[in-house]
Amino acid sequence: MRHDSDQQKLFNRRTALLAGGKLLLLSALAGRMYFLQVLESDKYRTLADENRINLRLLPPPRGRIVDRFDTLLVDNQQNYRVVLISEQTPAVEQTLDALSAIIDISDAERARIMRETRRRRSWVPVTVRENLGWEDVARIEVNAPDLPGVLIDVGQSRLYPHGIMTAHVLGYVAAVNEAEANGDRLLLLPGFRIGKNGVEKTHDLALRGKGGSSQVEVNAFGRMIRELSRQEGQPGAEVRLSLDLEVQRKLASLLPAESSSGVVLDIRTGQILAMASMPSFDPNAFNRGLTPDEWRYLSQNPMAPLINKAIAGQYAPGSTFKVVVALAALEAGAITPDTEFYCNGSLALGNARFHCYKKEGHGRAALRDGIKWSCDVYFYEVAKRIGIDRIAAMAERLGLGQTLLTDLPGEQPGLIPSRAWKQKALGTSWQGGETLVAGIGQGYITATPLQLAVMAARVASGGLAVMPHLTMDGPLPGESATRSLSLQAGATEPALFPDLGIKPEHLRVVRDAMEAVVNEPRGTANGARIKEPEMAMGGKSGTSQVRRISKAERDRGVIKNDDLPWERRDHALFIAYAPIKAPRFAAAVVVEHGGGGSAVAAPLVRDILRFVQERYRLPATAPTANRPDDPAIALQNSG
Amino acid sequence: MALFSRGLNAPEMTIGRKFWQVHWIFLLLLTAIALIGMAMLYSAANGNMEPWASAQMARFALGIGILIIVSLIDIRHWLRWAYVFYAMSLLLLAAVEIMGYVGMGAQRWISLGFFNVQPSEVMKIALVIALARYFHGSDPEDTGRIGHLVVPALLILLPTALVMRQPDLGTAVMLMMVGAILLLLAGVRLWIFALAGMIVLAVIPVGWHFMHDYQQQRVITFLDPESDPLGAGYHIIQSKIALGSGGMFGKGFLLGSQSHLSFLPEKQTDFIFTMLAEEFGMVGGLGLLGLYTLLLTYGFAMSLRARSQFARLVGMGITSTFFLYVFINIAMVMGLIPVVGVPLPLISYGGTAMLTLLFGFGILMSVHVHRDVIIGRRGIDDGW
Structure with missing residues (x-):
């Protein structure tokens, strides 16, 4: 037993x-517990809260856009979309596989999703698909356990109820691109849209509003358990435009789809009642996402459906420019209304010969007939007398050669050439012949339809510096206050715009001639006159040449527009104001490659001016029916 | 009775007397811990008995029955059948290599139709008994000889190698450690352990080379969990957050945000201690640790009290296995050691682990019940 007791002693020692x-x-375990749960507890408490609490941005509803009578131009609609949060899914590819069993995901879409997933922070949800139907939403919800990181998100998308009718003015919204992301977390939200064009772009900040936030408790799969707190954002402001939807629709439907544009202005206030450009596009398509075909059509079509040609189309003003040349000459004292020139069909200057559109010539004419007939030789003579710089100065006073709007992106300034300009831009000196060509609104000169309408408005207003604008009164958040304007008519109303300093009698002469253009038998646009005297208009046609007519062709006989390919035909222009007694509305229409201004553009202007006058003049058809007290609509013309 | 009367030095006991020898306080302690486990399983199911707590309760009841029955079996039967039991376990282990299930990425189960056996669990007990049997018959002088250690080394390394191949790193380490503990208790010289330790250190680079990718990954992730916060490190990071955020007194029963919002993985099995410490704080964690320590103390006391080397070694071996479970699991969830799949005894959900554990405790209890049985150096040979 000694062994045994030795063995036991050893065993006891070892035990x-x-x-x-x-x-x-075990003490190490307790110590570790103390370290984690007491010493480091605050740190881990914070981490646990970060785990369970998500700060979610609440996108503000984008402001609506209405016309001058508060008719909806842009609304919001509910939009169910499915988003993917990459940090909440173990494998993005696998989750997409599972998701594509429920909804179709094309390879291109998949590539985009993977790209965005890599580009964005892992907590940022990436939109997989928008505008889901109810059935798809339900199927995704049911399969949620197999789809970690996949969430259904209810957002709002833009609805443009008037589609192509209002497309260019309103513009459209689209997803934020990388260059536009400026650190505002709102812009990182999936499917967040910002204005990319039109009013949607210029008033984007106001329309956007301010994002709110919501603290929610989520589980490890990102599913929301409950809301802990909420801070409401500020919905986007409503933007009211000076547009009148009815006039807008009328104008848009009048304009031919083959490349045309037009503007209707209120002369007294400068408010744009209608602005359209054709062909147009459907802004709703941008919302749901364009197909490659659609995009190709929109971006490559030679008629440029995406461009607002009313402010970005720059055309030689043609004979409409004669208004400028006449006023410049009268103001310079180079001619009087009675100064006569003889037109034999052409004018020679040096070796060159400058032709009148009328081959046999107009004969002897004074200023009134020169405008009324639109005689080219008459204006060659006038231009030769005053020179390009005085023409340019008057053009600029009348609103040409500069951008006029603050409320639309993409406006082009056009071009009013001068000696200094040519020296600087082309490095050569001005040629006398170029002055002659400028005298009939050809050559370097270009202007936009909006500028032409403003020019008509300035002449018709009696020489006021009418400035066009699109947004109605009332300051908008984030924007400079726009002029407070009332549409109320009244003779005593002080002028809203400064005087240009053109002598009233000179303006009267030119207006008289413009009224003759339309209302007298030999006037170029007599065929497009408004027959009711109280609505009669004054105007000026223009046909701007796109091609150069060679000597050879002129000898053979100038080819008729109808026989030319579309892109080489003349542009048809017409500017007008109405009614002649107390001008209230100004309009300009350009039909690209339409042919003759008086034949093609003038009837369109007549129709729109007639329409707008009837609408605002006659109580029966005026939109005062439902809102009789609105001073803005009490448009009864004092004249 | 005749079976036990021949050649035994201790007075014979009837089944009834043995029954009264069962350490009922120990059983009470077991039950207390198991009840805590059921409460945690109830919480893990968001306040439901289903699917875990009720099933666990049934298993525990079954296990306690097995424990009591096993405790009544004479300790000398284990001595007699020790090598047979070991050989059968080894065969079973080998069998899973051939016909085992593939579950959780590793072959660990063997199906008996109605019941899945995990041979590696059984092996933990068989190894303890076999080693105890071997050292029971050896002189203290023998244990000092290297040659005398060849057999126990083989006894340890054979099953370890098989388990490694499955691959089950956790169990392999555990078998090695249990074996080492028995060698220590049997009186193997301490310098041999030092030598073995150095050899292990030298072998680590080689072993690293033979490790599976996921095992390597676990070690890397253990060393720097933040290196892969969404992948392999996720478990341990979330576990530490849960523990730490529990603080001193915890978030309250059923109120652990990490556990109940599913940030904590495997909360009903390997990471159940984390959940307990999140909901009951350090106070709760230390409380459970205290109960375990008390259980271990009883285990030590029962083993020391036994009058045969075999019983002592078996008792200490089983107690130590239990200790290793507790330590490895808790150290793992607290980020002290790599993530290895070791359940928290009596608490974690799982049938095989619970039944094997209570079976083992049955043998420990048998050691206690038969504490006065004296077995000769050559064991059964000199009497039986």
């Missing part, structure tokens, strides 16, 4: 050693 070791290890 004590073992017990000591175990106690040490």
